[in-house]
Amino acid sequence: MADYRDMWKRLNMDLERHDQLCEVLPELYSSVYLDQKDRPEGMNYFNFVISEVHGLRVQELEEARKSGKKVVGTFCVFVPDEVILALDAVGVGLCAGSQFWIESGEKVLPKNLCPLIKAFTGAMVDKTCPYFQSCDMLIGETTCDGKKKAWEILNEYKPVHVMDLPQMKRCKDHTMWNEEIQIFIDKMEELTGNKLTVENLKKAINLCNRKRRVLKRLYDLRKFKPSPISGLDSLLISQIAFYDDPERFIENVSNLCDELEERIKKQVDEGKKRIMITGTPMALPNWKMHSIIENLNAQVVVEETCTGTRYFENEVCEEGETLEELIRNLGDRYLNINCACFTPNTGRIDDLVRYAEEYDVDGVIDYGLSFCHTYSIESKSIQDALREKNIPVMRIETDYSNEDSGQIKTRIEAFLEMM
Ligand code: SF4
Numbered sequence: 049m050a051d052y053r054d055m056w057k058r059l060n061m062d063l064e065r066h067d068q069l070c071e072v073l074p075e076l077y078s079s080v081y082l083d084q085k086d087r088p089e090g091m092n093y094f095n096f097v098i099s100e101v102h103g104l105r106v107q108e109l110e111e112a113r114k115s116g117k118k119v120v121g122t123f124c125v126f127v128p129d130e131v132i133l134a135l136d137a138v139g140v141g142l143c144a145g146s147q148f149w150i151e152s153g154e155k156v157l158p159k160n161l162c163p164l165i166k167a168f169t170g171a172m173v174d175k176t177c178p179y180f181q182s183c184d185m186l187i188g189e190t191t192c193d194g195k196k197k198a199w200e201i202l203n204e205y206k207p208v209h210v211m212d213l214p215q216m217k218r219c220k221d222h223t224m225w226n227e228e229i230q231i232f233i234d235k236m237e238e239l240t241g242n243k244l245t246v247e248n249l250k251k252a253i254n255l256c257n258r259k260r261r262v263l264k265r266l267y268d269l270r271k272f273k274p275s276p277i278s279g280l281d282s283l284l285i286s287q288i289a290f291y292d293d294p295e296r297f298i299e300n301v302s303n304l305c306d307e308l309e310e311r312i313k314k315q316v317d318e319g320k321k322r323i324m325i326t327g328t329p330m331a332l333p334n335w336k337m338h339s340i341i342e343n344l345n346a347q348v349v350v351e352e353t354c355t356g357t358r359y360f361e362n363e364v365c366e367e368g369e370t371l372e373e374l375i376r377n378l379g380d381r382y383l384n385i386n387c388a389c390f391t392p393n394t395g396r397i398d399d400l401v402r403y404a405e406e407y408d409v410d411g412v413i414d415y416g417l418s419f420c421h422t423y424s425i426e427s428k429s430i431q432d433a434l435r436e437k438n439i440p441v442m443r444i445e446t447d448y449s450n451e452d453s454g455q456i457k458t459r460i461e462a463f464l465e466m467m
């Protein structure tokens with residue numbers, strides 16, 4: 049990575065602490081990613097993105113801000129990117145997946161909280177993430193209790209707009225959610241000084257749909273036996289989707305898919321077990337589970353998570369001649385996401401059963417970040433439903449540290465053997 053210290057200084061970062069973070073990532077990336085055998089050529093672009101993760105993309109954000117654009121940070125797949133893009137702002141996903149930030153997060157939050165919340169709060173208070181530092185506004189949501197209260201702390205550092213997400217999916221919840229989207233639009237118009245129109249919203253819907261489509265294409269290729277791409281590489285692509293330039297991302301995933309289509313014609317099945325992961329999101333650089341699984345005789349072929357299918361399934365309908373119609377289309381697509389913060393959440397079970405068949409999985413790992421209550425409680429109905437269909441399933445609850453990696457490996461080995 050080139051020298052970006054002047055830029056980081058302008059972003060008011062803690063350079064000394066940040067240097068420590070910069071030392072950890074390349075080593076981790078090299079051991080987890082670059083040591084994989086026979087990776088597709090198309091992954092070189094994503095290697096480059098990671099090598100410049102705190103550099104080039106942040107510089108692009110700085111240039112965008114200089115030209116008058118606003119940068120907004122998001123934490124959840126319920127925040128409609130279409131609105132951000134239509135108003136000519138730049139959106140970046142801020143979910144933090146590194147153990148590095150936990151200690152700082154624990155200074156202002158209770159220890160018995162999900163690592164994702166502790167990490168993003170730690171990144172903010174620590175001033176070690178250039179993406180947080182680049183944001184003009186953060187967009188929170190009322191999904192789980194931990195996040196809901198964490199926004200109050202983040203608000204001391206950056207303005208936070210919170211979207212009130214309903215916790216049920218009744219008719220009145222749809223109406224309320226559409227109103228929330230309208231309030232979000234008002235806030236974004238105020239921030240950017242731009243006005244939402246049918247034209248710019250339609251364009252943004254189309255761009256986000258194309259991004260969803262290319263990810264769907266990638267996931268459809270993973271249905272082949274064996275999958276032409278590792279679960280680790282697919283996870284990385286999903287993680288990068290949250291902050292890369294959308295058009296460039298679409299182009300590079302599309303090129304990679306062309307290459308994978310050629311690969312499929314030549315590959316030989318080595319009989320690796322096919323695993324689906326379901327559960328909580330895996331934010332960059334949380335590669336722990338995939339790395340453990342794929343170092344055994346198994347391959348992750350699909351993730352029913354927010355860094356997987358929940359991010360790209362279901363497009364926003366592009367039909368409609370008024371803003372009201374298009375906002376309704378947005379509301380319908382987003383409220384169709386099956387997150388455990390909803391009650392009931394039976395749609396998630398339907399998704400899991402369907403994916404198990406479509407991706408021809410041998411077993412499911414129900415992955416939960418420690419102290420995530422909604423997903424951990426929902427685990428029972430998930431496991432019951434999968435067992436009823438004779439699909440092997442195991443639950444793993446963990447955080448970002450490597451202390452339990454050996455134990456998890458032993459449990460997964462036993463799980464693979466009993467399939
Ligand atoms: S798990 Fe739920 S709350 Fe968390 S990012 Fe996904 S949709 Fe949002």
Ligand code: SF4
Nearest residue numbers: 162164192328417420
């Ligand atoms: S993983 Fe669970 S506890 Fe953590 S932010 Fe997501 S919903 Fe909240």
